[in-house]
Amino acid sequence: MNFARDIMTIACVSTGAFFFLAGTVGLLRFPDTLTRLHALTKADNLGLGFVVLGLLPQAGGLRDGLKLMSIWMFALLAGATVSQLIARTVRRSGAG
Amino acid sequence: MSIATVFEVALAAVVLGLAIWTIAVPETYSATVGFVAYGLLVALIWVRLDAVDVALTEAAIGGGLGGVVLLGAAARLRDAEATAAERPDRFTRLIAAILSASIAAALGLAILILPDHAPTLAPVVAANAGATGMANPVTNVLMAFRGMDTMLEKVVLLLTVVGVWSLASDRAWGGRPGPHHEADPHGVLAFLARLLPPAGIVVGIYMLWTGADHPGGAFQGGAVLASMWLLAIMAGLADTPPVSSRWLRFILVAGPGLFLVVGLGGLCFGAAFLAYPVAFAKPLILGIEVAMVLTIAATLALLLAGAPERNA
Numbered sequence: 001m002n003f004a005r006d007i008m009t010i011a012c013v014s015t016g017a018f019f020f021l022a023g024t025v026g027l028l029r030f031p032d033t034l035t036r037l038h039a040l041t042k043a044d045n046l047g048l049g050f051v052v053l054g055l056l057p058q059a060g061g062l063r064d065g066l067k068l069m070s071i072w073m074f075a076l077l078a079g080a081t082v083s084q085l086i087a088r089t090v091r092r093s094g095a096g
Numbered sequence: 097m098s099i100a101t102v103f104e105v106a107l108a109a110v111v112l113g114l115a116i117w118t119i120a121v122p123e124t125y126s127a128t129v130g131f132v133a134y135g136l137l138v139a140l141i142w143v144r145l146d147a148v149d150v151a152l153t154e155a156a157i158g159g160g161l162g163g164v165v166l167l168g169a170a171a172r173l174r175d176a177e178a179t180a181a182e183r184p185d186r187f188t189r190l191i192a193a194i195l196s197a198s199i200a201a202a203l204g205l206a207i208l209i210l211p212d213h214a215p216t217l218a219p220v221v222a223a224n225a226g227a228t229g230m231a232n233p234v235t236n237v238l239m240a241f242r243g244m245d246t247m248l249e250k251v252v253l254l255l256t257v258v259g260v261w262s263l264a265s266d267r268a269w270g271g272r273p274g275p276h277h278e279a280d281p282h283g284v285l286a287f288l289a290r291l292l293p294p295a296g297i298v299v300g301i302y303m304l305w306t307g308a309d310h311p312g313g314a315f316q317g318g319a320v321l322a323s324m325w326l327l328a329i330m331a332g333l334a335d336t337p338p339v340s341s342r343w344l345r346f347i348l349v350a351g352p353g354l355f356l357v358v359g360l361g362g363l364c365f366g367a368a369f370l371a372y373p374v375a376f377a378k379p380l381i382l383g384i385e386v387a388m389v390l391t392i393a394a395t396l397a398l399l400l401a402g403a404p405e406r407n408a
Contacts, residue, residue, distance in 0.1 A: 070295075077292065084284040 005057035012054025017077055019047035033090045037083050041076040103267055104144055111137045132164060135159035148311035149234040152303075156319035161396055164326075165243035168400070215240065222395040229378040230308040232242065239381045243370045247359065250352040250388060257348060257404045263403040273401035277334040289331030296324040304389045308378070314351075316384045318392030325397045336401045351391030355384050 019042055026039025059065040059091040111134065118130035132302045135158030140150035184192075221233050221241060229242045263269075279285045300320035307313030328334040337344045359382055362371040372380050 073294075074295070077288065081284050081288045088284075 008057050009054045012030060014048045014054075016050030016054060018049045019043055019050060036086060041079060041083055045076055047070075053092050076090060107137065107141060107144070111141065119213075124173050125167075128163065128166040128170045132159050132163035135163065147239065148231060149232075149313065149316075152311060152316040153319075156316055161319060161325065161400060164400055165367075168402070197362060225293065227252045227374065227377065228372070228381060230381070232307060232311065232313075234311070235307050235313055235381075239384065240372065243355070243359070247370070249356040250355065250391065253392065254348060257395055258396050260403055262401055264405065268403075268407065269337060270404045271404040271407045272338050273398060273404050274329075276406060277330050277332045279330070280330070286333060287333045289327045289333050293324040293328060298321055300389070300393070302322065304385060307385070309383070314388040315392055316354075318389045320394055321389065321393035322396035322400075325393065326400055329397075329401070336398075339404045347390050347394045348398075349391070351384070351388035353386040358384060 022043075023039050023043025026042070027036050030036045030039055049072055052068050055068055056065050059068060110291040112133045114130055114137065118127050118134055120252040121127050121130060135154060138157060139151045142148070183189075191211055208314060213264070216358035218233075224241075225231060225236055228236055230236055230239075261273075273278060302317075303312040303320060304314055304317035305312075329336055339345075345397070358372070362373075363369045366373055
């Protein structure tokens with residue numbers, strides 16, 4: 001049982017790390033602000049999501065698990081809001 | 097080398113590199129962004145050193161609120177930056193470089209000649225943790241064993257607000273700090289400012305409450321509460337209170353004031369200034385912390401709001 005948990009943690013955290021890497025490469029390589037935002041949200045939403053999912057089997061109990069989940073939800077909320085605000089500013093200023 | 101060591105070395109290298117970049121980069125705005133990232137990475141270092149209380153404070157103040165203050169300053173400086181591009185002459189720069197290098201060398205030397213087992217009071221603190229009824233050693237030191245330092249620190253916070261307010265013009269004195277923020281009432285920012293504060297206020301109070309036995313405390317909780325208030329102000333849902341408001345001034349002095357009253361009570365009825373009677377140590381400390389979390393939240397938010405500039 002422990003072994004299965006560890007396998008799930010390793011698999012999910014590795015997937016999360018891959019999305020963070022891909023998001024970072026996108027942030028550095030993509031040509032304009034909107035596409036860079038797109039890359040950034042992949043790291044925030046999917047990357048952090050998989051890391052949290054991978055850490056859930058290692059959580060000490062229900063409370064710790066809920067705390068981990070709420071960290072992800074807050075990051076989603078903040079990320080979505082900030083992306084919207086940046087994207088609107090870009091569209092209003094007309095710069096790519 | 098274990099994986100943890102590799103991670104630590106990489107973290108230290110990135111922090112050093114980022115610190116040098118922050119100093120070297122010419123634009124104020126880039127330096128500010130670098131400084132915020134630097135604060136968050138330093139918080140990670142504190143976590144690695146098992147100093148979670150310090151990490152929380154560094155992330156909240158160094159990375160969060162301090163970063164917003166600097167961003168505001170950078171935005172104000174942006175117009176002046178193009179005109180004030182004068183560089184100090186070679187002699188001044190040489191003197192500054194010599195001064196910085198000697199301070200760095202002295203600090204490095206001081207660290208290198210530390211004895212292997214640095215003198216520490218940590219075991220005494222751990223042994224006396226039961227005296228206050230709280231399990232978090234950091235809270236014990238801050239609120240009981242070195243309560244004097246914490247009280248003076250709160251007075252310093254009060255002085256910073258007085259300093260910021262004293263930048264107001266005569267005409268605006270007594271008015272509301274900062275510009276009036278107007279955002280689309282149906283926009284994303286207003287949505288976030290309605291959705292987040294209920295959860296954020298619970299988190300702030302939880303950080304204060306859990307500080308008795310786990311990492312957390314008045315400063316970290318107060319920083320979270322301040323950011324929730326600022327979010328509502330920036331989204332245009334609330335306005336900054338006029339600095340002449342009585343209740344605002346009462347909250348600003350509540351923390352250090354109650355601390356001082358309890359301290360004087362210790363002088364009159366107990367052993368010494370700031371000595372708590374053992375039976376009431378925990379309720380007294382909790383009372384001070386509740387007053388302090390309000391003071392800290394109001395102080396931090398007002399520091400960010402700036403000097404009064406509008407009539408009430």
